[in-house]
Amino acid sequence: EEAACDYTIVTGAMLESHLPSIDDFRPQQLEKNESAAVLEFWQCCVSETRVFARVSPMHKRAIVRAYQQIGGHVVAMTGDGVNDAPALKEAEVGIAMGIRGTEVAKEAADIVLLDDDLSSVVLGIEQGRLCSENLRKSIMYTLCSKLPQVLPTFAELIGIPTALTAAQVLLIDIGTDIWTAIAFAWQPAEGDLMLRPPRHPQRDRMVDGSVLGYSYGYIGVLQSVACWGVFFAVMPHMWTLFVQQKHSSEYSAEDSLADYAGMTAYYWTLVLGQVGAAMAATTSRQSTMTRWMPNPWLSLCIVLEIVLAMAVVMWTPLQQLFKTHHLSMFQLVAGSVGFFLISSSEELRKFFLRWKESK
Numbered sequence: 001e002e003a004a005c006d007y008t009i010v011t012g013a014m015l016e017s018h019l020p021s022i023d024d025f026r027p028q029q030l031e032k033n034e035s036a037a038v039l040e041f042w043q044c045c046v047s048e049t050r051v052f053a054r055v056s057p058m059h060k061r062a063i064v065r066a067y068q069q070i071g072g073h074v075v076a077m078t079g080d081g082v083n084d085a086p087a088l089k090e091a092e093v094g095i096a097m098g099i100r101g102t103e104v105a106k107e108a109a110d111i112v113l114l115d116d117d118l119s120s121v122v123l124g125i126e127q128g129r130l131c132s133e134n135l136r137k138s139i140m141y142t143l144c145s146k147l148p149q150v151l152p153t154f155a156e157l158i159g160i161p162t163a164l165t166a167a168q169v170l171l172i173d174i175g176t177d178i179w180t181a182i183a184f185a186w187q188p189a190e191g192d193l194m195l196r197p198p199r200h201p202q203r204d205r206m207v208d209g210s211v212l213g214y215s216y217g218y219i220g221v222l223q224s225v226a227c228w229g230v231f232f233a234v235m236p237h238m239w240t241l242f243v244q245q246k247h248s249s250e251y252s253a254e255d256s257l258a259d260y261a262g263m264t265a266y267y268w269t270l271v272l273g274q275v276g277a278a279m280a281a282t283t284s285r286q287s288t289m290t291r292w293m294p295n296p297w298l299s300l301c302i303v304l305e306i307v308l309a310m311a312v313v314m315w316t317p318l319q320q321l322f323k324t325h326h327l328s329m330f331q332l333v334a335g336s337v338g339f340f341l342i343s344s345s346e347e348l349r350k351f352f353l354r355w356k357e358s359k
Contacts, residue, residue, distance in 0.1 A: 060087035147220030226338030273338030280346035
């Protein structure tokens with residue numbers, strides 16, 4: 001406690017007498033090249049100091065380096081004068097004043113506050129977090145369809161009839177998923193966005209194990225179960241073709257039409273599953289029903305995605321192009337099982353998270 005009081009305010013004179021000779025603040029280098037008192041001084045500065053007074057431009061740069069190399073912090077530095085330029089350049093985020101700041105400070109900084117109001121930094125942080133969060137959601141959504149897209153290829157190796165063609169995979173990726181993924185850029189912030197701890201740029205990756213687990217091991221599995229369930233349980237002849245172990249070259253005209261219908265059902269179920277995945281990815285904890293409607297571009301993309309899928313299923317020119325077949329009303333409704341399975345599972349998961357955090 002006494003040491004904390006001694007280092008609450010540190011002056012430039014105190015810094016000058018403890019500057020490392022090689023301008024390297026890594027603890028192992030300080031132990032090797034400097035006295036124990038120098039290392040202890042800078043460690044106390046990083047952990048206890050609240051005010052640095054009467055410091056020179058090089059002192060400011062040294063302070064930034066100490067926080068980076070000893071404390072392992074991501075450092076933001078504000079300044080408006082020429083003497084702030086070295087520290088602004090050294091920090092991960094240099095913030096200069098736009099009105100009273102010098103041109104040298106503005107050139108050295110990463111961000112310029114046009115209104116010279118530091119509260120604008122908070123708004124900038126919120127916008128940055130929102131961009132990062134929406135990009136993460138977009139990636140999660142895009143990866144969700146990859147497992148049910150690739151499984152039909154491996155399933156053909158064991159004699160399962162073709163469930164999805166390469167053209168249909170491209171149609172999902174380029175014709176629907178890409179536009180919905182872009183629409184996440186307009187997703188508004190969740191209410192607790194600024195209450196979450198910041199993401200460390202070195203330790204916390206944008207695509208980590210949780211993202212891959214969510215997309216491949218959770219939503220992707222639910223989509224695959226729904227697609228294969230509709231493929232075998234709802235569509236006639238699919239199981240028969242599998243049991244007969246016929247190659248596609250041995251199909252009769254009736255078998256080919258049945259296979260086209262099965263592929264269409266798989267495609268339709270996957271598209272509706274992606275609609276459920278898009279709605280689910282709009283929030284991480286809050287109920288989906290309260291957060292996806294405020295994004296009109298996402299709503300528009302979902303509507304267009306369904307319209308395009310309906311055209312591929314029902315319109316003859318597109319049927320011939322993508323090898324699809326018209327589905328009955330029952331089969332169309334059955335294809336929505338993926339949507340309801342994902343939506344209900346996500347609502348239960350998010351309800352459990354909110355309940356757990358409230359305790």
